[in-house]
Amino acid sequence: MSKLQWIEVPGASLAVEHQADDGATGMPVLFLHANVADRRMWHGQWAALTPAHTVARYDRRGFGDSRTLHATPHSNAADLWAVMDSLGYDKAVLVGCSLGGRVAIDATLARPDRVIGLVLATPGVSGAPAPHHGEPVKAIMDAISAAEALGDLDAKNDLRARLWLDGPFEPGRASKRRRAPALPVDERQGPAVRTPRRGNRRAFSLGALRSDSGTHARAVGRS
Structure with a gap:
């Protein structure tokens, strides 16, 4: 155990x-x-x-x-x-x-x-x-930066999961079970x-x- x-x-x-x-x-x-x-x-x-x-x-x-x-x-x-x-x-x-x-x-x-x-x-x-991103990836990364600037951590985490788990062309592809470990980042703890x-x-x-x-x-x- x-x-x-x-x-x-x-x-x-x-x-x-x-x-x-x-x-x-x-x-x-x-x-x-x-x-x-x-x-x-x-x-x-x-x-x-x-x-x-x-x-x-x-x-x-x-x-x-x-x-x-x-x-x-x-x-x-x-x-x-x-x-x-x-x-x-x-x-x-x-x-x-x-x-x-x-x-x-x-x-x-x-x-x-x-x-x-x-x-x-x-x-x-x-x-x-530094990597060079195509437009679909860049659009999501810009949205992540915007969510971070607004302090919307839930939106930021969801966008990160969409980019790295679903992929930029298939939102929602990953199952909830597989997405669960990818949504724990809690920056409310302080930087x-x-x-x-x-x-x-x-x-x-x-x-x-x-x-x-x-x-x-x-x-x-x-x-």
Whole structure:
């Protein structure tokens, strides 16, 4: 059975869910959610892995059950290490989607000794050039910005789910069950001030190779 606990980090309290069943002797697996969802997005993968692996997932600041206590500069990678430390994970496999994938890549580059392997789904890459959006996507993103300016968080979250789950051409395509984890962003908690990125950082596409001696991140392209 999974357990939910809150981990105190500077300026926030992170909701961390973990499970270690009897007989689960495989390497620890830590799930990192996308920017349009919370930890619940990994429900299917969680159920598949818990019989054999110790697993964990958590809500980043401003998502799900986590709480921003006061605005403070922070690092998502540092929050990740705090979660691992609290669970007693010296090393883990990081599974990340979208922004969660970017956090996994950044963390691996900073501390490869703590990462056994990487599983990435459409990850963001720190320092990558800004994307160029077509008109349908741009129209929704402009509507998201307008909703944010008006303080209409419900409309903002609904538009984000439409863009990232339905797709710009098929509003309502995703089922209510699949949309539920994508509508938890509650910025009423107060903003989380993020540490600015360094300029001129090179962006890499990574291939993660696991061996008995650890994790090897191989750069296969750069911009």
